[in-house]
Amino acid sequence: MKRKLEELNLLDDFLFGTIMSHPLYGKRFARILVRTILNRDIKVLKIVSQQNYYGQDTDRHGARLDVYIEEENGILQGEVNASNIYDIEPDQTSDKAAQDSLPKRVRFYRAAIDSKSLQSGVDYSRLKNVIIIMILSYDPFGFDRMVYTVRNHCVEEPDMKYEDGALNLFLYTRGKSGVITQELKELLQYLENTSWQNAVSESLKEVQSMVDQVKCDKEVSISYMKSYERDRMIRSEGRIEGRTDELVKSIHEFLSDLGTIPESVAARIDNEKDLDILRRWLKTAGKSTSIEEFAKHLF
Numbered sequence: 064m065k066r067k068l069e070e071l072n073l074l075d076d077f078l079f080g081t082i083m084s085h086p087l088y089g090k091r092f093a094r095i096l097v098r099t100i101l102n103r104d105i106k107v108l109k110i111v112s113q114q115n116y117y118g119q120d121t122d123r124h125g126a127r128l129d130v131y132i133e134e135e136n137g138i139l140q141g142e143v144n145a146s147n148i149y150d151i152e153p154d155q156t157s158d159k160a161a162q163d164s165l166p167k168r169v170r171f172y173r174a175a176i177d178s179k180s181l182q183s184g185v186d187y188s189r190l191k192n193v194i195i196i197m198i199l200s201y202d203p204f205g206f207d208r209m210v211y212t213v214r215n216h217c218v219e220e221p222d223m224k225y226e227d228g229a230l231n232l233f234l235y236t237r238g239k240s241g242v243i244t245q246e247l248k249e250l251l252q253y254l255e256n257t258s259w260q261n262a263v264s265e266s267l268k269e270v271q272s273m274v275d276q277v278k279c280d281k282e283v284s285i286s287y288m289k290s291y292e293r294d295r296m297i298r299s300e301g302r303i304e305g306r307t308d309e310l311v312k313s314i315h316e317f318l319s320d321l322g323t324i325p326e327s328v329a330a331r332i333d334n335e336k337d338l339d340i341l342r343r344w345l346k347t348a349g350k351s352t353s354i355e356e357f358a359k360h361l362f
Contacts, residue, residue, distance in 0.1 A: 068284055068287045069278050071257075072256060073253070073254045073270075074198065074236070075153070077286075077290060078257075081277055081283055081286070082274065083130045083151070085273070088273040088276070091269070092270060092273060097134075099244075099250045100250070101194075102244060108132050108133060108134045108135075109132070112130045131150040132150075132151070133146075133148050146192065148191050149194050150194070152197050153199075154198065154200070193229055194232070195231050196234065197232070197233045197234065199234065209240065209251065211235070212230070214229065215229055257274060258271070323345070324341060
C-alpha cells in the first residue's frame with residue numbers, strides 16, 4: 064500500500080530524489096551525504112536531474128537514474144583534481160530477484176552515466192570517475208557488513224593497480240560488521256528511520272529540517288499524488304496485460320486440442336466472417352511454436 068508523504072523516510076526513492084534535486088536544499092544535502100560517506104568535502108558540485116518525479120512507488124527502485132552529482136577538482140584513489148560523478152541510490156526493495164540482480168543493475172547505472180559523460184572525439188583520459196553509492200536496507204552480499212567497497216582488479220595479480228575510475232560502495236543500513244566512522248553509522252540509521260529522534264548530530268538535524276520543509280511543500284504533495292496515480296495506472300495495465308496473456312494461452316490450448324471445428328459449433332455461428340476468423344485461429348494454433356507467435360495473429 065502506498066504510504067503517505069509524511070510517513071516516508073530517506074530510503075524512499077521519491078523523498079530522497081526530491082530533496083537531492085531541490086533548488087534550495089539539493090547541494091547542501093549532497094555535500095552532507097558525500098562528506099559523511101567518503102569523509103571529505105565537495106567544493107564545486109552540480110546536481111544533474113534526470114526527470115521531474117522520483118519513483119513509481121516507495122517500495123521498489125527501478126533501473127533508472129533520477130539525479131546524480133558532478134564534482135570538479137575532486138579526489139579519487141589518490142588522483143588529485145579529478146572530475147567525479149556520484150550516483151547515490153537508496154533501495155529498500157524486498158523483491159529477492161531485484162536484490163540478487165543488484166550488481167548488474169549497478170553496471171547498468173554506470174553504463175548510462177559513462178555514455179553521457181564523454182563527448183564524441185574527446186580522449187578517454189577525460190572520462191569522469193564514476194562513484195556509485197547504493198544505500199540499502201538489505202544485506203546485498205550476506206556478510207553483514209555496513210560497507211562493501213567494490214573495485215575492478217586483475218584476477219591473476221590482485222595487487223596490480225587498475226585505475227579505471229570506477230568505484231562501487233554498498234552501504235547496508237542494518238549491518239554490524241566492519242569499522243566505519245560514528246557519523247556514517249548515525250547517517251545509515253537515520254536514512255532508514257528518518258525522524259528528529261534519530262537526528263543525533265548537527266548535520267542530521269539540518270537534513271531533518273530539509274525533510275520537514277519538503278514534506279510541507281504543496282508542490283511536492285502534488286508530485287507525490289501524481290506519482291501514486293502513475294503507479295496505480297502501471298499496476299492496472301500490468302494486471303490487464305496479465306489477464307490478456309492468460310486468455311491467449313487458454314485460447315491456444317483450447318484450439319490446439321480441438322483440432323477441427325465441430326459441426327455443432329459451426330452451426331451456431333451465423334456470421335461467415337466470424338467463422339473465417341475461427342478457422343484462421345485454428346490453423347494458426349496448429350502451426351504456432353509459441354504463445355507469442357500465436358498472439359500476433361489474434362491482435
